[in-house]
Amino acid sequence: MSKAHRGKGIRDQFARGxxxxxxxxxxxxxxxxxxxxxxxxxxxxxxxxxxxxHGKKAISAQSAAPAVPPAETASTAG
Ligand SMILES: [Zn+2]
Incomplete structure (x- = not known):
């Protein structure tokens, strides 16, 4: 489990991580x-x-919000 962020370890993630x-x-x-x-x-x-x-960046709640709002008007789904 050493290389958790490389190779096979990230293949199953969305868009391969x-x-x-x-x-x-x-x-x-x-x-x-x-x-x-x-x-x-x-x-x-x-x-x-x-x-x-290292305290050079701060995570704000605003950045946690998704950039693109989910599309609710998706239709014609079989
Ligand atoms: Zn970044």
Whole structure:
């Protein structure tokens, strides 16, 4: 279980663990690191995890909100 953030370990995750980091806004980065911000848990990229850990970045509740609101008007689903 050493390489939990590499290779086979992240294949079963959504988009293989990749996505847009809510903190730095970079896309297609590996978002494998959970950071707690009060009550919410936020998945951030490796760089942001280190930044938060060292107090250079702060996780706000605002950044925990999804950037794109869920589409409720999806229709024609078979
Ligand atoms: Zn980031």
């Amino acid at each position: 990749r996505g847009t980091c809510p903190l730095c806004g970079r896309s297609n980065v590996k978002i494998l690191y959970e950071q707690e911000a009060g009550e919410v848990k936020l998945k951030v990229c490796k760089t942001c995890r280190a930044a938060v850990k």
